[in-house]
Amino acid sequence: MMIHGFKSSNQDFSFGPWKVTAIKTHIMKSSDVEKLAEEMHMPCLPEMMFGDNVLRIQHSSGFGIEFNAKDALKRVNKHQGVVKVACAEEWQESRSDSEHSKEIVKPYDWTYTTDYKGTLLGGNETFNVVSTAERINTEKLKAREQIMFFEEVLLFEDELHDHGVSSLSVKIRVMPSGFFLLLRFFLRVDGVLIRMNDTRLYHEADKSFMIREYTSREDKIGNLSHVPPPLYTEPNEISQYLPVLETTYEKLEFPALSGSENAAPVSTSVPNA
Template identity: 45%
Template sequence: MEPIRRSLMVKNDSFEWNGWHILTRKGPIMGHKEGETLEQTMSLPHLPDMLFHQNVVRFTRSSPNAGQDPEEPVIGLELNPVDALATVNDHEDLVHVATAKEWMEARKDSPHIQKVIKPYDWTYTPKTYKGTLLGGGQIRVEPSSTGIDYEKLKEREKILFFDEVILYEDELDDNGCSLLTTKLRVMPSGFFCLLRFYLRVDNTLIRVIDNRFHYEAGQNYILREYSFRESKFTDLQIPMSVRNDPNEVGQHLKLVDETKEKLIWPASS
C-alpha cells in the first residue's frame, strides 16, 4: 500500500480536559517493509505478527518549567508498542510449551519455528514496561504508601471520553495468545487508564501484567499500580471461557509482584 494511503488509515482522537491533552491513535498492522526497518533498530529477532506500531495513548500537559526549558514544553505519560517491546527479554526463552519436543517436531518445517529455538522471549512479555514518561527528568517516580481508590472509581460519573487501543497481538503459532492493550476513560473527577498484557500458552501457563494509572483533578501526580500475576494451567480450576478472557482470568492467578508509585511533576508556581 502506498505510504499516503496508509497514513490516511490512521485515526486520531483527542480530548481536552482540565489542562490535559489526551490523544489516542489507531493505525493498521505494520507492513512487511516497515517491520524489516524496525527489526534493524531492535534486538529482537522477530516481532509480533500483529504489531500496531503507530498506535498510542498519550496524556500531556504544559510543563511548569516550559519557560525555562523550551525543549521540553510538555510533561506526561505515553503508552506505545515499540517502547513496550524494547523491554522484552532478547536473549532468554523463559517459557517452554507443554510437550515441547512433540510440538517442535510437528512444526519442524514451519518458517516460524526459529522463534522457539533461538533464545529470546517469544511470548513478547513486556515485564518491566510501565509506560513512557514524557518531559525528561521533570517527572520523578516515588513509592506510594497509598494506592488507587477503587471505591471512588466505582462512583457513577459521566464518561467524558473513552477509548481502547490494541498495541500488539500474536497467536504464538497457534499455541496461545499474547496481547497488549490499553483502555482509558475520562470523568469530571479525573482519568483512569489500564495497560494490560495477557498471555496464554496453551497447557502451560497464563500471565497477566497490569499497569493502572489514576489522576485526580487538582493533584500534581498520577498514581501508578503495577501487578504481575501468573499461574500454571494445571493449577487453575476454572472454565476455559475464563482462561481465554483477559478481563476475568487475572483474579484467579497467583500474584508474583506488585508496586505502587506516584509519578510526580513540579507544582505550577
C-alpha cells in the same frame, strides 16, 4: 480474541490542563517490521505490530506519559531466562509436530512478555517517580459518573502460531473527577501458562500527582483445572484466579512540586514456583 477495527482514527480530548491523544492506525508493513526488528536486535516482532498506535496524556506545560509498542518491546527479554527456556521446552514438547516449535529455541522471549509501565514525557521537566504507600481509590472509581471520553488502543498482538495469544493494549476513561488508565499485557500459551502484567494509572483532578500500580500475575495451566476453560480467553475473568508474583506502587509527582531525589519503587516479588 480481540476484534480488530482497522479504521484509522486520531483523537484529541482536552480537559483542564490535560490533553489525551489516541492514535489508531494500520498494522505496520512487513518491511518496516523487519527493519524495526533489526534495530531492536530481535529475531522477529509480533505478527500484528501497531507501531504507530499511541495513547498519550500530556499536561499543557509539557510533561506527561505515553504508551506505545516500540518502547514496550524494548522491555522484552532479548536473552531467554531459565523460566522462559523451561516454559519454551515444555511448550515445544507439547507441540513437537508444529513448525513453530523449531523457531522458539532462538535466544529471545518468543512470548513478548513486557513489564512496560509507560514512557515519561517532558525531558528535564517530567514526573518525579517515587515509591508510595498510597493506593488507587477503587471505591471512588466504582461511583457512577459521567464518562467524558473513552478509548482503547491495541499496541501489538501475536497468536503464537495458533497456540495461544500475546497482546498489549491500553484503555483510558476520563471522568469529571479525573482519569483512569489500564495497560494490560496478556499471555496465554495453550497447555502451558497464563500471564498478565497490568499497569493502572489514576489521577484525581485536584491532586498534583498520579498513582501508578503495576501487578504481575501468572500460573501454569495445570494449576487452573478448577477454572472453566472458557475463562482462559477472558482476561477480566481469569485474573482473579492467577497468583500475584509482583506488585509495584508509585506516585508520579508533577515536576513543579517534585523533590530532587528519586526513590526506587516499592516492589514485592514472589519467586516463580
